[in-house]
Amino acid sequence: MNRRGRLIPWLWLLPSFLLIAVFLIYPVIETLRISFMNRDSSVYVGAGNYQYVFTNSATQTALLNNVLWLVFFTVLAVGLGLIFAVLTGRVRYEAVAKAAIFIPMAISFVAAAVIWRFMYAYRPEDFTQIGLVNAAATNLGLEPTAWLVEQPLPYIDQLLPSPLHTNNFALIAVGVWMWTGFAMVILSAGLKGISTEVLEAARVDGASEWQIFWRIILPMLSPTIAVVATTLVIQALKKFDMVWVMTAGNFGTDVVATLMFKEMFNFRDFGRAAALAVILLVAILPVMLITIRRFRSQEETR
Amino acid sequence: MIAELAKPQASFQGFVSRLSKFVSRLPLHVVLVGIALLWITPAFGLLTSSFRDAAAVASSGWWTAFQLPFEFTLDNYQAVLTQNRMGVSFLNSLIISIPGTVIPILVAAFAAFAFAWMRFPGRDTLFIFVVALLVVPVQMTLIPVLRLLTNLQIAGSFPAIWLAHTGYGLPFAVFLLRNFFGALPRELLESAYLDGASSVRVFFRLILPLSVPALASLAIFQFLWVWNDLLVALVILQDPGKAPMTVTITNLVSSFGAQWQLLTSAAFISMMLPLVIFFALQRYFVQGILTGAVKG
Numbered sequence: 162m163n164r165r166g167r168l169i170p171w172l173w174l175l176p177s178f179l180l181i182a183v184f185l186i187y188p189v190i191e192t193l194r195i196s197f198m199n200r201d202s203s204v205y206v207g208a209g210n211y212q213y214v215f216t217n218s219a220t221q222t223a224l225l226n227n228v229l230w231l232v233f234f235t236v237l238a239v240g241l242g243l244i245f246a247v248l249t250g251r252v253r254y255e256a257v258a259k260a261a262i263f264i265p266m267a268i269s270f271v272a273a274a275v276i277w278r279f280m281y282a283y284r285p286e287d288f289t290q291i292g293l294v295n296a297a298a299t300n301l302g303l304e305p306t307a308w309l310v311e312q313p314l315p316y317i318d319q320l321l322p323s324p325l326h327t328n329n330f331a332l333i334a335v336g337v338w339m340w341t342g343f344a345m346v347i348l349s350a351g352l353k354g355i356s357t358e359v360l361e362a363a364r365v366d367g368a369s370e371w372q373i374f375w376r377i378i379l380p381m382l383s384p385t386i387a388v389v390a391t392t393l394v395i396q397a398l399k400k401f402d403m404v405w406v407m408t409a410g411n412f413g414t415d416v417v418a419t420l421m422f423k424e425m426f427n428f429r430d431f432g433r434a435a436a437l438a439v440i441l442l443v444a445i446l447p448v449m450l451i452t453i454r455r456f457r458s459q460e461e462t463r
Numbered sequence: 464m465i466a467e468l469a470k471p472q473a474s475f476q477g478f479v480s481r482l483s484k485f486v487s488r489l490p491l492h493v494v495l496v497g498i499a500l501l502w503i504t505p506a507f508g509l510l511t512s513s514f515r516d517a518a519a520v521a522s523s524g525w526w527t528a529f530q531l532p533f534e535f536t537l538d539n540y541q542a543v544l545t546q547n548r549m550g551v552s553f554l555n556s557l558i559i560s561i562p563g564t565v566i567p568i569l570v571a572a573f574a575a576f577a578f579a580w581m582r583f584p585g586r587d588t589l590f591i592f593v594v595a596l597l598v599v600p601v602q603m604t605l606i607p608v609l610r611l612l613t614n615l616q617i618a619g620s621f622p623a624i625w626l627a628h629t630g631y632g633l634p635f636a637v638f639l640l641r642n643f644f645g646a647l648p649r650e651l652l653e654s655a656y657l658d659g660a661s662s663v664r665v666f667f668r669l670i671l672p673l674s675v676p677a678l679a680s681l682a683i684f685q686f687l688w689v690w691n692d693l694l695v696a697l698v699i700l701q702d703p704g705k706a707p708m709t710v711t712i713t714n715l716v717s718s719f720g721a722q723w724q725l726l727t728s729a730a731f732i733s734m735m736l737p738l739v740i741f742f743a744l745q746r747y748f749v750q751g752i753l754t755g756a757v758k759g
Contacts, residue, residue, distance in 0.1 A: 163633055167583070168689075169581070169662065170577040170581040170582075170583040170586075171577075171582070172571045173574060173577035173582070174573070174574050174577050174578075175478075175590075176570045176572035176573060176574070177570050177573065177633055177637060178574070180629055180630045180633055181570075181593075181596065181628065181630060181633050182632020183611070183626075183630060183672075184604060184608060184626070184627060185596055185599060185604060185629060185631070185634070186596075187504045187607060187611075187628060187632075188605075188606070188607035188611075189599060189603050189604060191606070191607035191610065192603050192604065192606055192607055193592030193608055195498075195607070197695075211515065228656060231521045235568075245498065246496065248495050248498075249495065251488075251491060252491065252492065252495060256494075257499070258495050258498075258499045260742075260745065261499035261500075261502050261503050262498065262499065262502045263500070263749075264503070264506065264741065265502070265506070265737070266741075266747075267734075267738060267741035268686060268691070268733075268734045268737050269690070269693070269733060269734075269737070270691065271691070271693050271708075271709040271710055271712050271713055271730070271733070272509075272691075272712070272730040272731075272733050273731035274716070274728065274757070275509065275712065275716065275727065275729075276505045276506055276508070276509045276725050277505060277725075278720075279508065279512065279723055279726070279727065280505050280507060280508065280718070282723070287653075289522060289523055290524065291520065291521065291522075291523065291524050291525070291526070291723070292524075293504070293524065293525075293526070296524050296526075299605065316583070327617055336507070338502070342502075346749055346752055346753070347752065348752060350753050351492070351734075370742035381552075381596065395598055398600065399600045399602065401602075401693070401694050402693040402694060405693065405713070406643050406693070406712075406713050406716055407501065409717070409738060418602055418694075420599075421602055422694075422697075425605070425606065425698075431606050434606060435604075435606055438600070438602040438605070438606070439603070441600045441602055441603065442599065442600060442603050445598050445599070445600060448598055449595050449598045449599075452594060452595070452597065452598060453591055453595055454592045456591065457591070460587075461530065461629040
């Protein structure tokens with residue numbers, strides 16, 4: 162090939178690479194550098210920002226909350242998504258049922274936050290409840306609860322005062338409401354990829370539906386579950402919009418991303434903000450390696 | 464004769480067996496319908512409240528609105544659109560989202576074409592690099608990007624946010640399109656090249672038209688991602704006159720947190736376009752989710 166021919170691919174790549182360099186590669190390196198500098202990035206302060214992040218109680222709460230999100234959001238969305246995928250696959254109105262569960266995926270976290278602030282709306286006991294959750298609770302004879310405000314964990318807190326705040330679970334529930342449809346759609350496609358012959362053979366051999374699910378469907382579906390889980394883990398770690406609009410991180414609901422935003426714009430400490438971002442990136446690194454490995458093995462089978 | 468006699472018998476048996484099948488599956492139907500209703504209810508409450516007047520919303524649950532006399536109103540929509548900047552914000556969201564969708568797709572398609580159908584040293588390594596960038600959290604880029612845009616004196620302008628969304632959307636777009644382009648039949652491209660077509664011609668006349676489904680999926684994704692974005696807009700567009708709806712609603716929540724009739728109608732205005740896209744293009748939407756599950 163002549164010299165001009167060799168140049169052609171790079172011309173097609175150039176616009177993408179320019180933009181990726183400016184908006185992703187350069188900023189990532191620069192953020193790493195800033196995380197070792199003081200608030201206005203004029204002096205290097207070594208690991209000072211990281212030391213602050215890991216010892217300060219507000220940031221510790223945020224880190225802990227991200228772990229809560231990571232575990233409960235991922236497990237619940239994958240679990241419910243799997244159940245719904247199995248159930249919807251057995252009825253003729255599959256498409257409609259799926260659409261209902263899937264709709265929240267299309268709307269913004271901001272709109273979802275408004276929807277659920279309204280669902281969780283709280284009035285003291287003697288007033289009419291206008292939020293559905295508290296109206297249901299009072300109808301069942303329970304006391305209305307300010308779901309988005311810090312609540313002690315029942316029973317557990319009496320034994321051992323816990324840094325876990327129940328309002329985080331109210332937020333995580335909203336995340337699950339939004340993302341279960343995503344898990345369901347992908348898992349349902351995975352389910353349909355399992356050959357019916359295998360399932361029929363198991364049925365002929367006398368396996369119960371329960372056994373078929375645990376012994377055949379689940380193992381065959383595990384690669385798909387891994388794909389869904391990695392996406393949800395990334396979502397859980399980067400969570401910002403919903404927490405920001407629902408509680409603004411108040412009452413012990415801050416996550417790393419909301420705290421970073423506060424460090425940037427409320428406290429104007431870019432060093433600490435950058436350190437928080439780096440922690441997010443480091444937490445996501447394993448996911449990145451898994452994604453690359455999965456991509457490589459897919460390429461080999463192409 | 465026999466057949467005629469047997470017929471009602473058979474259909475009766477068929478009816479009984481279908482009935483018993485239905486009854487045995489009743490729990491499944493109840494659970495599924497219950498779940499579907501549960502999932503829809505929160506959004507339905509929002510929609511209902513957005514058509515009720517302020518006093519009604521504040522004094523009774525939205526589920527009580529469905530008894531006579533019905534009293535629904537459009538006042539809330541009129542109020543948020545005119546007094547609370549939602550009208551302007553709707554336009555801003557469009558101004559941000561349309562170029563924020565078209566530019567990255569076009570730019571990504573060029574790169575995806577090279578990755579899928581051209582040979583050059585380091586191609587596979589570079590592509591893996593793009594795959595790795597899929598999961599980089601946007602938070603990791605905000606501070607330098609903001610400083611850079613400020614130094615270039617374009618922070619707060621629409622082109623700045625178009626470029627930012629292009630940069631952030633590119634890895635996913637390149638990834639999705641390259642996989643789709645790469646699956647197109649080789650013979651087709653080879654015969655086009657044999658006929659003497661240039662790569663520009665092959666790209667515009669062959670690749671793009673054949674890839675409409677992938678382009679549609681990607682367009683839906685990128686559009687919804689930009690339309691629904693709050694963080695990038697908060698950081699880059701600090702001028703309230705240019706704020707998209709997500710930012711305006713967030714401000715409404717902090718200043719009118721208890722005025723549900725305003726918040727619900729504002730939120731519904733921001734949901735309308737995504738919902739229309741969802742219902743009209745559900746097939747492409749689902750297709751896109753299945754092809755590129757790893758968007759960071």
